Amino acid sequence: MTIARIIAFGTLALSATRAGAQGSIAGTVYDSLSTHAPLATATVVLVETSRYATTDSHGRFRFDSVADGHYTIGFTHAVVDSLDVALPLVRVDVDGRRRSTVNLFTPSMATMLSRLCPGPREPDTGVLIGRIRDVDDQTLLPGATISTDWTEFTLSGVRTVGHRVGAATSANASGVYRLCGVPTKVPLELVSERAGFTAGPMPLLLDDARIRRMDFSISMRDSAARRRASGDSEIARGTASLHGMVIGTDRRPVRDAVLGVFGTTDTARTDATGVFRIPSIAAGTRAIEAKSIGLLPVTAAMDFATNSVRDTTLWMIGRAPILAADTVKGKAPSIPSMDDGFETRRSHGLGSYVTAEQISRHNFSNIPDILRGVGSVRVECNATRGSAMGCTPVPYLRGRCVPNVFLDGVEFVVTKMGDLKGMQPPADPARFEELSSIVRPEMIRGIEVYAGPGTVPAQYDRFSSTGCGSVVIWTK
Numbered sequence: 081m082t083i084a085r086i087i088a089f090g091t092l093a094l095s096a097t098r099a100g101a102q103g104s105i106a107g108t109v110y111d112s113l114s115t116h117a118p119l120a121t122a123t124v125v126l127v128e129t130s131r132y133a134t135t136d137s138h139g140r141f142r143f144d145s146v147a148d149g150h151y152t153i154g155f156t157h158a159v160v161d162s163l164d165v166a167l168p169l170v171r172v173d174v175d176g177r178r179r180s181t182v183n184l185f186t187p188s189m190a191t192m193l194s195r196l197c198p199g200p201r202e203p204d205t206g207v208l209i210g211r212i213r214d215v216d217d218q219t220l221l222p223g224a225t226i227s228t229d230w231t232e233f234t235l236s237g238v239r240t241v242g243h244r245v246g247a248a249t250s251a252n253a254s255g256v257y258r259l260c261g262v263p264t265k266v267p268l269e270l271v272s273e274r275a276g277f278t279a280g281p282m283p284l285l286l287d288d289a290r291i292r293r294m295d296f297s298i299s300m301r302d303s304a305a306r307r308r309a310s311g312d313s314e315i316a317r318g319t320a321s322l323h324g325m326v327i328g329t330d331r332r333p334v335r336d337a338v339l340g341v342f343g344t345t346d347t348a349r350t351d352a353t354g355v356f357r358i359p360s361i362a363a364g365t366r367a368i369e370a371k372s373i374g375l376l377p378v379t380a381a382m383d384f385a386t387n388s389v390r391d392t393t394l395w396m397i398g399r400a401p402i403l404a405a406d407t408v409k410g411k412a413p414s415i416p417s418m419d420d421g422f423e424t425r426r427s428h429g430l431g432s433y434v435t436a437e438q439i440s441r442h443n444f445s446n447i448p449d450i451l452r453g454v455g456s457v458r459v460e461c462n463a464t465r466g467s468a469m470g471c472t473p474v475p476y477l478r479g480r481c482v483p484n485v486f487l488d489g490v491e492f493v494v495t496k497m498g499d500l501k502g503m504q505p506p507a508d509p510a511r512f513e514e515l516s517s518i519v520r521p522e523m524i525r526g527i528e529v530y531a532g533p534g535t536v537p538a539q540y541d542r543f544s545s546t547g548c549g550s551v552v553i554w555t556k
Contacts, residue, residue, distance in 0.1 A: 103174040106142040107182040109135050109155050113189055114289070122157040124184070127169065146174045155184050163192065163209060163291060189290060196291070197260035206290035208259040212251045212272055215279075215297035215364050216386050220255030224274035224298065228259070230266045264290055269343065272296035272365070277305045279364035281343040282381060297383045299363030318362035320384035324392040325354045326370055334372050334396060340517075342367035342379065343472070345445070363388070370394050417489070418526055418554035421537075425528065430535040432456060434527040436556070446516035447553070448473035450524070456531035456549075472513045477531045481548035485515060486540050488555055519555060528552040 111119040118139025133141040212224040229246035269281035304318035333354025340347040530536040
């Protein structure tokens with residue numbers, strides 16, 4: 081709650097004070113919401129006198145020379161302001177014969193959740209809040225929507241069945257939204273939209289936070305920020321661009337770091353001086369990702385005004401852990417190879433096959449582009465994971481399901497989705513987005529596509545658990 085709102089609310093509780101006698105007020109502010117510890121740098125307000133004090137590193141504050149009387153006291157802090165909720169004022173009586181002591185608290189997590197999202201709540205769910213604005217003039221955008229979806233799995237007999245579940249809400253007259261009931265343990269992608277113009281997708285994992293603020297800015301002028309319709313083959317070029325540098329843990333430029341706009345195919349690579357440039361970004365709120373071998377990836381949320389050029393420096397300060405060396409004795413298992421049966425299976429004709437020679441004849445940009453030419457495959461824009469720049473192409477087998485994927489004989493499981501209570505999603509479309517970022521068409525030696533039951537070789541058959549066929553990709 082802002083200072084102005086505390087004073088405005090407190091003026092309703094003005095009380096007469098006795099002149100002459102002087103006392104003091106001291107106390108501590110505690111954070112019951114996140115840290116469960118004293119809250120430093122909170123601004124405490126003695127409403128009737130418009131006096132302020134800032135808590136120290138131990139959450140303590142003090143007002144001296146306070147005339148005897150009845151007062152109300154409140155506080156504000158970024159941890160609470162970000163949630164856009166009003167904190168109650170506390171009454172305190174001052175008597176010059178003693179020091180008045182008062183302790184102030186932020187609401188607990190349970191209390192805050194019940195205030196933000198009244199009614200019953202599912203376990204392991206939280207809430208997202210924030211404001212949605214026009215990125216160019218900063219006006220609020222009431223009616224703008226915020227949405228996300230995820231996959232939930234149920235066990236049907238011996239088969240795990242996944243289905244998409246979504247959550248959406250609209251901003252109120254103040255441009256504020258509250259999106260309740262989102263899972264805390266599942267990676268999410270949020271998209272904000274108004275009149276067909278979008279911001280995002282923004283990756284987010286609530287985890288133990290349970291309450292998170294995320295503001296969005298939408299460009300209502302950049303045509304590239306419009307949501308693309310399914311089947312739309314033209315991608316408008318964004319009007320914004322990003323220049324910058326990537327710095328590593330040794331404070332030196334990171335060479336050959338790969339940067340991209342999350343949810344799009346827009347990428348760049350740093351040069352020998354760590355400098356990069358990403359042109360034609362759709363204006364609005366976007367997530368910029370940076371990856372480099374040996375360093376932990378970095379994701380930064382940035383707002384891009386229409387026709388703007390932004391400069392930034394990204395610090396990759398966390399080094400990926402290096403496992404200790406270990407000695408293993410025994411016979412190593414054989415590593416699957418394309419030579420172990422690709423041509424034999426091809427001669428039997430149970431599936432569809434693409435060779436490196438066939439790939440070299442075309443200017444394919446990613447794996448779904450290659451699969452467009454396979455008869456049993458239909459490639460569509462995945463609307464639930466689409467972006468303002470376009471959408472993620474996802475291949476479907478026989479138009480019904482996302483195939484299981486094997487890379488060089490080993491099942492490829494997308495790392496973006498993480499682990500869902502020990503069980504990996506069997507057929508999530510995000511795997512093709514990640515796979516395409518790792519394996520370029522020129523790296524592929526051959527592809528096998530098995531669309532239906534009875535055609536999939538046993539070592540690549542996951543049909544009983546996923547209800548879909550398989551795509552097997554071999555690299556050079």
